[in-house]
Amino acid sequence: SELGLWVVADGMGGHCAGDIASQMLVDKIARYAKDNKTTHIDELRGVIQQANKEIFDYAKEHLEGK
Secondary structure, X not given: OOOOOOOOOOOOOOOOOHHHHHHHHHHHHHHHHHHOOOOOHHHXXXXXXXXXXXXXXXXXXXXXXX
């Protein structure tokens, strides 16, 4: 059976590159769902936390001062 997982990522109202952050999160979760046939909430939470760190690091590297 397929994993029923919906992700809504809509940026943060007016913040620079919110569309990029949203896409990074969706891509990270999609890769996780593809590679894991079952989802445990704690694992998913970890994926989201890792995506948050990657988004933060991306913003520091590419968007600082903008």
